[in-house]
Amino acid sequence: MSRQTESPPPDHVEQRRSQWRRELPEVDTIGMAVLGRARLATILARGPIERVFARHGLDTGEFDVVSTLLRSGPPYRLRPTELYNALMISSGGLTDRLNRLQKAGLIARRRSEEDARSLLVELTAKGRAVAEAAFREDMALEAQLLEGLTQEERYRLAALLARLVAVVTERSAGQDRDLDRP
Structure with a gap:
């Protein structure tokens, strides 16, 4: 039998669906099969991914910041508003992350040349190296998870x-x- 047609062994999502078929056979549980497994895959992958970031001195939130700056392209700088909108977090949550990243030497805060009242968040050379290495390792891990x-x-x-x-x-x-x- 080819890999494409093999059925995976029953998992806890399928066990729950089976229980629901017994109790409420008229209710379609395909949503549970799709969304439950997507959630489970995310939960199972989270630990190994977080360990990748930790090896680079980052937590997931900090990685989100440095990777957002890196993928923004040269000069790897954004306004805090652009960052928290991209990350979908509060400005207070972003401030905590920025403080930790600045203390680690991964980002710098610079006055905007266009608006002296505004600060820009910029990836340092060290931050760029860390973000790039963490991203490469994360993508290698995720590729392994999909093998x-x-x-x-x-x-x-x-x-x-x-x-x-x-x-x-x-x-x-x-x-x-x-x-x-x-």
Whole structure:
């Protein structure tokens, strides 16, 4: 039997679905099968990924900051507002991260040349090296985690998850609008 058609052994999500089929057989639990497994995969991958960041002296939140700065391209600098919008965190949460990263010498805060009242957050040479090394190691680990899937399956799964996120985003926005109505 090929890898593409093999059924994985039953997991705890399938056990729960089986229990629900017994108790409420008319309820479709495919959402649990998809979203439950996506959540489980994320939870299982989180520890190894966090250990990668820790080897580089970072926690996940700090990695998010330095990687956002790195992928912004030269000169690897953003306004704090751009950072916290990109990271979807509060300005207070960002300030704590920036303080730790500055103390570690991974970022510098500089006055904006266009607006003296504004600070820019800039990746230092050390920060760039750490961010790049951590990202490379993280991507190697994530590739290893996906080795059980063929390349075609990886790309198909990525495309399906992107589509799922778009649908969930659209539906969530619609539900939020419905809650705002009197």
